[in-house]
Amino acid sequence: MENTYWLANYTGRSDFILVGIFSESKHPALLCLVIFVVFLMALSGNTILILLIHSDAHLHTPMYFFISQLSLMDMIYISVTVPKMLMDQVMGMNKISATECGIQMFLYVTLGGSEFFLLASMAYDRYVAICHPLHYPVFMNHRVLLLLASGCWFLGSVDGFLFTPITMTFPFCRSREIHHFFCEVPAVLKLSCSDTSIYEIFIYLCCVLMLLIPVTVILGSYYFILITIHRMNSAEGQKKTFATCSSHMTVVILFYGAAIYTYMLPNSYHTPEKDMMVSVFYTILTLMLNPLIYSLRNKDVMVPLKKMLNVGPVFQETIK
Template structure:
């Protein structure tokens, strides 16, 4: 559909009012039902993968450590993160109304910034955990206490919530022009800035500053900490220890790189350098792909998690056999 056709679907004999029109990830057309099924499957797989990881960490006492506590928090954030954008996008494939209300757009923007910022900071804290565990193993129980872990999580949520509140309050008190057409599949700051009818150059500097603090600094901290980790590992550890450390760190670094590189690409460039089609493709990585892959990357490349899965499966299988045996008797 062309932009005018999408607008006409909403307007007809009505006025647009304060609603925003979402043009979506793809052009709406005869493939909408198929795309709805694909997006719905990806959404469910991401939810089930993260739920499985959270339950596994809660049920297996061997995973009750700071690393897996932070990982369970990451999975919880990913569940909410993907739920903020994907359901609305999926519904739009089947709906004739491709709009989102002013309040709905405001809530979506706020939640997306909160969850994205929290994930960015939490990934940074997780690298600190790995640094202490590998470089200072004897002091690990003292340094990475339960109290400190909760402080990290609270700090991540509080900082990102404050950042989100400031940006959401500011952008939505500005005046938007015309039909409020968002060439994207959800509401976020970079897609809203071009719709504002006044000069936003000063505000874009604050977005850049937030991107540096929330995204770039944690990413640099991750790269720095893992540089120290690899130095220590190759200097002191045996071949087996090196393999285990590299496996653990590479999983986290893969997730972090995928998330930070794509979000930095979106939030540290002025809107004049943005391409709507390119932005939508990049956004898929940090809104869908990352929450989808996180639980599988941390599971399949982690022997402790795989061992916990086998133990849980054995318990379930044993319980099922006992139940069937009692029923037969």
């Protein structure tokens, strides 16, 4: 009898309710406007960067190929969560079906995993360019670039196909309210009435592996890069190399730091409010900052950008 009641209760409600960040805000309309502006800035910034890299022959290099892939991932990433959140706020709806929730979960897990490995590929690219410049055209030829990029997308999709079906097949017989603005795995798991502890350990171990491999590549690459920079006789060369690498390391720290908090810290460190704020940071703000980090004060990008916009002296001081 109890099982029959549970089954009726479970199958009778297929929609989830996204509580979101607006319910916690004293000024939801203002917050909605701010997020919309940030969304437009992230979308336009990454789109412009992709167009510049595609149209300018001087940017047809492995480094900018990876940056264009990062911008593409960021554009899709922010489009997975923010439009739904803003539309719900404007229309006064906060429901999401189980199917939509699963699709949203799959896309953000896939893109997040892909970005982990892409950042490692970018670090390897900088290592080869700085430490083995004579062999750079051989080690980072067109075929290698395509293999690395497709490998990043493939490994990210493995994550999506692994976590999404398992998470969504747990029975959800508790409240259907997800205390989040999108279907993130930890937030959805909290609604399950079954024991998820073994699965949570599995997620933790997978995240350790997903972070350990890229972080090892990144740290190893930058260890040899720093040694090479230290040996450089040219102060200008040291400055240029350090500027290029510091941009990449800034993105790595922002993205990996948020992922470590979300998936690897014990539950005692988590509250719904903290989790949402961290997610806002790495699913919205970071994606707006990435094109600025890679283009600001970067002559390779700012010169073609000035040509594209056909503006006058405003950019000239920035480029100098």
